[in-house]
Amino acid sequence: MKEQKSKTLRGFLFGAGFVAIAAFLFTGCPSQQGMMDTREAAQKVYVAPGEHDEYYGFFSGGYSGQLSVWGLPSSRLLKVIPVFSQDPESGYGYSEETKPLFETSYGFIPWDDSHHPHISQTDGDADGRWIFINANNTPRIARIDLKTFETKEILELPNTGGNHASSFVTSNTEYVIGGTRFSIPYEADLDVPIDSYSDEFRGALSFVAVDQETGMMDLDFQIVVPPYNYDLGRAGKGPSADWVFFTTYNTEEAHTMLEVNASRYDKDFIAAVNWRKAAELVEQGHGRTVSAEYYHNYYEGNQGYAINDIKDQVTILDTREIDENFIYYLPTPKSPHGVDVDPTGEYIVGGGKLATVIPVHSFSRMLEAIDNNEVEEVIDGIPVLNYDATIAGEVENPGLGPLHTEFDGRGYAYTSVYISSEIVKWSLETFEVVDRIDAYYSIGHLMITGGDTKNPDARYMVGLTKTAKDRYLPTGPKQNHPAQLYDISGDRMELLLDFPTIGEPHYAQAIRADKIVDQVAQIYEMEENDHPDALLRIADNRVERDGNTVHVYMGSTRSHFRPDNIEGIRVGDTVYIHLTNLEQEWDVVHGIAVKGANNAEILVAPGQTKTLKWEPTRTGIYPFYCTAFCSALHQEMQGYIRVSAEDSDVELAWRTGTD
Amino acid sequence: MTFLKYIPKLILPIVLLFSLQACGEDDRSQRDDQEETTEAGLTEFELEHGIGPVTERIEIDDEIDQELVTKGRNIYEMKCEMCHNMEGRMVGPQLGDVMEHRSPEFVMNFILNPSGMTREHPVGQELLQEYMTSMPFQNVKEDEARAIVEFLRDYKRNN
Amino acid sequence: MRIESKIGMALGALMLIALYFMPFWTIDMSAPQYPEGIGMYIHIDDVTGHKRHDLQNINTLNHYIGMAEIHRDDFPEFDIMPWIIGFLIAFGLLAAAVGSMKLVITWIVLMVILGIVGLVDFYMWGHEYGHNLSPDAPIRVPGMSYQPPLIGCKQLLNINACSWPYTGSIFIGLSMLMASGVVYYEKFKIKKD
DSSP, X not given: OHHHHHHHHHHHHHHHHHXXXXXXXXXXXXXXXXXXXXXXXXHHHOOOTTOOOSEEEEEEOBTTOOEEEEEETTTEEEEEEOOSSOBTTTTBTTSTTTGGGGEETTEEOOOOOBOOOEEEEETTEEEEEEEEEEETTTTEEEEEXXXXXXXXXXXXXXXXXXXXXXXOBOTTSSEEXXXXXXXXXXXXXXXXXXXXXXXXXXXXXXXXXXXTTTOOEEEEEEEEEOSSEEEEEEEXXXXXXXXXXXXXXXXXXXXXXXXHHTTOSSEEEEEEEEHHHHHXXXXXXXXXXXXXXXXXXXXXXXXXXXXXXXXXXXEEEETTTOOSOOEEEEEEESSEEEEEXXXXXXXXXXXXXXXXXXXXXXXXXXXXXXXXXXXXXXXXTEEEEOHHHHEEEEEESOOSSEEEEEEOSSSEEEEEETTTTEEEEEETTTOOEEEEEEOSSOEEEEEETTOSSSSOOOSEEEEEESOOTTSSSOOSSSOOOEEEEEEOSSSSOEEEEEEEOSXXXXXXXEEEGGGTGGGOOSSOOGGGOOOTTOOOSGGGOEEEEETTEEEEEEEEETTEEESOEEEEEETXXXXXXXXEEOOOSTTXXXXXXXTTOSSOOEEEOTTOEEEEEEOOOSOEEEEEEOOSOOSTTGGGOEEEEEXXXXXXXXXOEEEOTTO | OGGGGGHHHHHHHHHHHHHHHHHTOOTHHHHHTTSOBOGGGOBHHHHHXXXXXXXXXXXXXXXXXXXXXXXXXHHHHHHTTTXXXXXXXXXXXXXXXXXXXXXXXXXXXXXXXXXXXXXXXXXXXXXXXXXXXXXXXXXXXHHHHHHHHHHHHHHHHHO | OOHHHHHHHHHHHHHGGGGGTSOSEEEEEEOTTOTTOEEEEEOSSOEEXXXXXXXXXXXXXXXXXXXXXXXXXXXXXXXXXHHHHHHHHHHHHHHHHHTOHHHHHHHHHHHHHHXXXXXXXXXXXXXXXXXXXXXXXXXXXXXXXXXXXXXXXXXXXXXXXXXXXXXXXXXXXXXXXXXXXXXXXXXXXXXXX
């Protein structure tokens, strides 16, 4: 009996062992990190304190609407340049000078979604004069000056819904392009049923001319095309420099549940547009002028208030009306997203996001196909070329959901792959994948330093990913979007760094710092301050009343305002405080904030004049102070404004200190 | 054998040059090996006329150049008056009588190199202690500083 | 049957009660962008996510490739299985009480048959879900089906799917072991004595 008991016991023990083995079996294996030795990686990204990075990186802010500036390879955030969203930190979009930049034909719009920064180019190389960036939601293009790193101009695009295929420049910045992701009726405010899509809706491809001296943008013409979704665009290079390429999806012309309905066809198109020819046609008078309301907001001088130039017409080229061909469709598998042109200008790579291959078109074969008239069909006057006639190769096994491609100028292309969350490196000679590396997690665009030019300076690559999940210390259900820095100077891609960014960076560009660094302004020269309300003579500081409007002409220096005691303001007044920062020393910034002002603070750079609008609603004494820690006596930098009743007879008076 | 006696003289500048490179010192010490230095390691010129880009006496005509005065006044009104009065102290000292006890070169060097002056010159250090605010560089060029001097000379003469 | 065999058999049958409290099967999925993993448990009366919303997330993912959504109510098995397990427990206890070796062996045979039926059923469901794809799916990979593995791991596009027995199955195994042990003990050990 004893022996039997022990046998029963053995059975239980056996069971327990089974549980233990099972527990071991069911535990997963840890995932692989494709990273080099951490010490080596750390050395590669280490930039000693006080030293400068090799590259400026410009990352779009996505739904933040801004543009962030990074030092690469250290991946330190240098600045966030506010562009399409109000920025209470700097007063951008709150100061009277910058408010007009936000005006559109729909009124004042405080936010947008910025996607694709693109640096101006000369002869196919980034030149660092300006950087352009698109607003996706209310279609616009902004120009940022790379001397002051400030937004200088915003141009609205009419007839466009979702300006996504933007703001890419041509080889000599002749044009910045825009494209409609959501086709809409072409005529302004046309009120039609949504299911009249195929009849009433049209796409628009915008060509914005850029003044080479000033950078000033002008909507030269729009091409009216069939109602597809024009997703991304890129200009050609070298031999293809006269062309730009747009991807299209939704050639099904769906207007509901696009997820399903726009994914039906095996092929959509890349639209190849000969912009030079189109521009010639416009010049020769083949275009048609239609009415369209859109805003062009810019500064006339160095400083001052941005102005709103309200346009009322645009020149269009309708492919249905013009006999000459200047645009061709290249069939491309499965709702292509990115379209990217290699540094030689020969290869046009489509990112068929639902496709199982990466299709690569050849520019020279495309020209041959046009010459040989290898046309499958003609859609609204646009010839559709034969796929086999233009294709140079298909990259097999690229992963799931290839999106965007950049090039290293050494014969390799790098494609971001969203669903399988990786980057694949492939050869432009053999069209075979040679390397792949994980992205953390779900990669959108990728960027190669000096990329999208004829001569990429391809030392580093940045992957811009959509979810952080467990990569950093957790910060709640919504976390900042990550970016990964890779070393691509060797045969294999190697992960160096993984860092969180701001907003939702879509595309980014990086340029060698030495191309920009010498032109960066340290101050606004007071001698060149052409702001109409600047305080150019300190003795001219004053307060003026014009009916219910009061103008305060104020100066600031370390560590006081002049004037700093103001009386005679009344409830119901609209007060404009024009603050000139009289400092002429780099990075000595003053700010102003007034108690109770329904506004942001205003930061004023050295030599700059900015205006704070304030409408006091209650009587009392209102302190104001400098918001920027400017000096040892910053805490002393303050003043008082007395606000009296509406019918008060307190005289307008202003004082400073000793007098 | 004669060149041996030059060796100490050769070594000193070389050593100084190395110490310069090592620390990135300002250009002042470069002159130390050439000139006699006084207290605080300044040359006679520096003590008298300030530390900065103006390193030798400038020629100043006794006659006041009215064109230069106008130029100087404009700069003064734009860039100086926030902190200086002609009569009576403000953030900084009054300037109406500055030409009485400072040389033109001294005034110019103070305008052109205010941080260097308040850090290294005994007068600058004294002024900083008294006024508790270091004068900022206001992006004034050398010829503009000269114009300000002319404006101050003119003021002194007429008041 | 000896008293200890009776107790062993009864315990073996009672072990199946665990199935009412824990899943007996798991499907683990891992993908680069799912470092934390995502998956589902199969219980005798329900299908649930590893984490609270996993099932919903799996359905969201699956719709891209046109797979049908997975809902508990689509499986009549979940209504039947608790009764079957209940019957097996009762039957096992009866066999123990009566002390009939025949009943014990019948019970084991029943368990094996039901196990095989269950696996076949599981395979058929997997086949159904993996092959019956919506023609409207955004992503259609020619020649690709998404049938999960019966047991083991399989790469389905970017997702590595693994199918394994889970804790409940350990109790099934133990239950079988106990019953088999009883048979072995009664038939071979005692005879030798």
